[in-house]
Amino acid sequence: MSKYAGKKVLITGGTSGIGLATARLLVSEGARVMLTGRTKDTLEAARKEFGENAIVVESDAASLTDIEKLAKRVESDFEQVDALFVNAGQTRFAPFEEMTEGAYDELFTVNTKGPYFTVQKLAPLMREGSGVVFTTSVVNVLGYPMVSAYAATKAALRSMTRSLARELLSRGIRVNAVSAGPIETPILGKLMPKDAVEKTYAQMADSNPMMRMGSADEIARAVVFLAFEATYTTGAELPVDGGVSQL
DSSP states (O other), rough: TTTTTOOEEEEEEEHHHHHHHHHHHHTTTTTTTEEEEEOOHHHHEEEEHHHHGGEEEEEETHHHHHHHHHHHHHHHOOOOOOEEEOOOOOOOOOGGGOOHHHHHHHHHIIIIIIHHHHHHHHHGGGGEEEEEEEEEEGGTOOOOOOOOOOHHHHHHHHHHHHHHHOOOOOOOOTEEEEEEOOOEOTTTTGOOOOOHHHHHHHHHTTSTTTTSSSEEEHHHHHHIIIIITTTTSSEEEEETTTTTTTO
């Protein structure tokens, strides 16, 4: 029998990058997975890849209406869930002087408000002993230029991990976070030209103690560990970053 046969998992932001890698891992181990996204191309690609092995739902992580609809869909299809991976997020690069109010608000809505209310709406559907995992980032503890607002959203998410872990203790729900370091995902390609992405990756690898970029699969394994195996861990943030935040 597959390791997670019969387990039910919701992954927000599951149609690309880290979320998609986590969905693949869980499906390969027998879990029933529902994953969300909001981009037509990635939604269709995920539906084609997984077929009947996963439920792919269009849902905007920044919309409270969509979050409420998602909770109803989860209840209808799964009744309860064993793990919730709150992964949907947005990255934006801009000098501090050039950050606009609109961009700032969008980052906080997607990266902080959305995750908060996703857990609020899904917690009643989570089994005792289940796990919530947030995606944070090394920039919540390291000072990097060009990402001041993004880093603040991830620091808020780190704080939320502790607060919700405490509040959900009585329900038997653990809440943890994976702090992702420099990982090769499609997200930079949406923000920069190809040559700029390659240069950025090379710089990140050169400055990393392990002298390389990480993979989405490496984050996925950490997510699944926190969701299912770390039964005596809550409120924690696990760095998966090649040592950049530690050494």
